[in-house]
Amino acid sequence: MPLIAPASLFPAKPHLQIISALAAITLIAAAPSYATAQQTTDSIAPESSTGNSTPRSRAAVHAKDWMITAANPLAVKAGADILRNGGNAIDAMVTVQTMLGLVEPQSSGIGGGAFLVYYDARSKNLTTLDGRETAPMDATPTLFQDEDGEPLDFYDAVVGGRSVGTPGTPALLKTAHEKWGQLSWNSLFNPAIETASNGFEVSERLAGLIASDSEKLSRDPVAKSYFFDQDGAPLTTGTPLKNPEYANTLRDLATNGTANFYNGTIAKDIVAKVQDAHWNPGVLSLQDMANYRVKERAPVCVDYREYDVCGMGPPSSGALTVGQILGLLEPYDLASLGPQSPESWRLIGDASRLAFADRGRYMADTDFLPVPVAGLLDKTYLAERSKLLAAKTALENVSPGAPAFSHAMRLADDEAIELPSTSHFSIVDIYGNVVSMTTTIENGFGSRLMVGGFMLNNEMTDFSFRTHSDGVPIANALAPGKRPRSSMAPTIALKDGTPAIVTGSPGGSRIIGYVAQSLIAMIDWDKSPQEAIDMPHLVNRFGTYDIEKGTSAESLEPALAALGFKTNLRDLNSGIHAIMITNDGLIGGADRRREGIVIGQ
Numbered sequence: 001m002p003l004i005a006p007a008s009l010f011p012a013k014p015h016l017q018i019i020s021a022l023a024a025i026t027l028i029a030a031a032p033s034y035a036t037a038q039q040t041t042d043s044i045a046p047e048s049s050t051g052n053s054t055p056r057s058r059a060a061v062h063a064k065d066w067m068i069t070a071a072n073p074l075a076v077k078a079g080a081d082i083l084r085n086g087g088n089a090i091d092a093m094v095t096v097q098t099m100l101g102l103v104e105p106q107s108s109g110i111g112g113g114a115f116l117v118y119y120d121a122r123s124k125n126l127t128t129l130d131g132r133e134t135a136p137m138d139a140t141p142t143l144f145q146d147e148d149g150e151p152l153d154f155y156d157a158v159v160g161g162r163s164v165g166t167p168g169t170p171a172l173l174k175t176a177h178e179k180w181g182q183l184s185w186n187s188l189f190n191p192a193i194e195t196a197s198n199g200f201e202v203s204e205r206l207a208g209l210i211a212s213d214s215e216k217l218s219r220d221p222v223a224k225s226y227f228f229d230q231d232g233a234p235l236t237t238g239t240p241l242k243n244p245e246y247a248n249t250l251r252d253l254a255t256n257g258t259a260n261f262y263n264g265t266i267a268k269d270i271v272a273k274v275q276d277a278h279w280n281p282g283v284l285s286l287q288d289m290a291n292y293r294v295k296e297r298a299p300v301c302v303d304y305r306e307y308d309v310c311g312m313g314p315p316s317s318g319a320l321t322v323g324q325i326l327g328l329l330e331p332y333d334l335a336s337l338g339p340q341s342p343e344s345w346r347l348i349g350d351a352s353r354l355a356f357a358d359r360g361r362y363m364a365d366t367d368f369l370p371v372p373v374a375g376l377l378d379k380t381y382l383a384e385r386s387k388l389l390a391a392k393t394a395l396e397n398v399s400p401g402a403p404a405f406s407h408a409m410r411l412a413d414d415e416a417i418e419l420p421s422t423s424h425f426s427i428v429d430i431y432g433n434v435v436s437m438t439t440t441i442e443n444g445f446g447s448r449l450m451v452g453g454f455m456l457n458n459e460m461t462d463f464s465f466r467t468h469s470d471g472v473p474i475a476n477a478l479a480p481g482k483r484p485r486s487s488m489a490p491t492i493a494l495k496d497g498t499p500a501i502v503t504g505s506p507g508g509s510r511i512i513g514y515v516a517q518s519l520i521a522m523i524d525w526d527k528s529p530q531e532a533i534d535m536p537h538l539v540n541r542f543g544t545y546d547i548e549k550g551t552s553a554e555s556l557e558p559a560l561a562a563l564g565f566k567t568n569l570r571d572l573n574s575g576i577h578a579i580m581i582t583n584d585g586l587i588g589g590a591d592r593r594r595e596g597i598v599i600g601q
């Protein structure tokens with residue numbers, strides 16, 4: 001069988017255009033108006049759906065001064081207004097996040113957690129902020145086990161108060177703004193307050209998700225009264241929706257910072273909601289809220305070709321696993337092979353499997369156990385492990401390696417389930433500051449508990465439900481105060497020390513594959529951000545090669561099966577929002593699988 005896919009499988013090479021003539025022109029990808037943006041939603045499927053999606057191509061957006069790309073047009077427009085009026089990327093981040101929590105409440109919000117990778121143009125410093133949720137101090141390692149010590153069914157664990165961790169996103173926004181913000185904190189909340197007060201139209205994606213999640217989402221009476229009409233029917237596309245409770249919460253945050261959120265009335269409301277949950281009451285306490293702290297951590301970076309690819313280290317597995325995939329692929333000439341070659345996908349698929357094996361064994365919250373961060377990205381270690389890819393067919397057995405480390409380690413493999421939700425946005429401002437932020441409440445609509453006009457996360461289910469396997473401890477087991485391992489991979493790739501690519505995606509543990517693929521497409525295959533995002537996805541985590549259903553990638557399936565991969569055609573709901581920073585200006589892309597747009601000027 002020939003292992004060559006048709007030449008028409010992927011879009012042609014981009015031509016990076018000179019964009020100096022575009023100065024001061026605002027451009028919106030595929031969506032010159034809100035109405036047009038909404039028309040792009042026909043490819044959108046529920047976040048946990050396995051249905052088909054029909055991708056659409058979009059033109060890349062070019063700009064000179066600043067750019068923003070995110071998953072919802074209202075959020076992008078609000079952020080663009082901040083940038084247009086002299087705000088910086090951190091100011092825009094606060095506005096975008098508060099708006100996303102309103103118009104895309106299923107994916108992220110102030111009841112959840114986030115990771116920020118930030119390049120500060122003035123200091124030329126790249127850093128990361130960890131706003132991941134923490135496990136309540138009264139949570140026990142067996143929180144997600146039944147009386148027989150067996151893991152609960154996933155949704156039995158998710159829905160209700162048990163899965164709720166201490167939210168980190170408000171603290172991240174405040175900390176980042178105190179460090180780097182430019183406009184006044186309270187002004188940044190106005191767009192979301194106004195939209196929550198005056199109303200917005202339920203988008204097609206939100207309506208579809210409410211409908212498909214009806215049973216779980218209607219268990220909380222507050223969520224039921226918000227997301228369903230008086231007859232109990234799910235809100236439909238275009239329904240005007242106001243959220244005065246959220247407007248009040250945002251007014252409080254605008255006026256008082258995070259004081260009431262972590263130490264006052266909002267904290268009390270959150271804790272009461274979790275502890276009194278009719279379904280699965282939880283143990284989050286006022287002490288947990290008061291103790292919450294954002295952590296500034298060193299970025300985790302890997303050399304790939306002429307780039308330094310940097311992202312969020314533990315408790316995220318994102319940068320480590322993306323970095324391992326790229327490091328394992330470095331000796332192979334993907335540029336010559338090209339995106340149409342099954343050999344490229346054999347290498348990428350097995351590099352991913354090797355990286356996921358290490359991820360499952362070693363990666364977790366470094367504040368709670370030693371993780372061999374340097375060893376996992378050590379060039380000699382990766383070069384040695386990369387030799388496994390010299391095989392001509394899919395690897396038969398994939399197991400974790402033995403990275404160098406100063407500690408004795410005996411750990412078992414993790415079993416955490418991560419289903420796709422989450423949101424990613426990328427921002428470059430006129431000053432050269434860069435924000436890459438991935439933000440989440442974990443599952444679609446999180447714990448399904450609504451308080452203060454926002455959804456509470458279910459991030460605790462990102463821990464392994466088991467603490468041990470055959471008596472050997474699992475690194476990502478739950479512990480009080482610990483942060484669950486994430487896959488979120490907000491990324492900034494530097495070239496010659498300055499930012500060149502900003503990318504990231506939602507998608508549960510497939511985030512890692514989406515982000516790695518977007519980087520390979522832009523770096524090895526000369527794709528523009530939009531072309532990289534538009535490429536059909538092929539993602540391999542644990543052995544099965546997921547191939548994006550309904551796309552031209554289906555034609556690779558026979559070749560990959562012949563190489564020995566188990567294949568699976570399925571919907572692959574990424575939400576990549578990427579920007580390339582070139583000598584000729586900014587080039588952006590938004591993922592057609594969601595509702596996002598790009599605006600630049």
Ligand code: GLY
Pocket residue numbers: 418422440441442443459462485486487488508509511
């Ligand atoms: N809950 C999604 C993630 O953190 O990866």
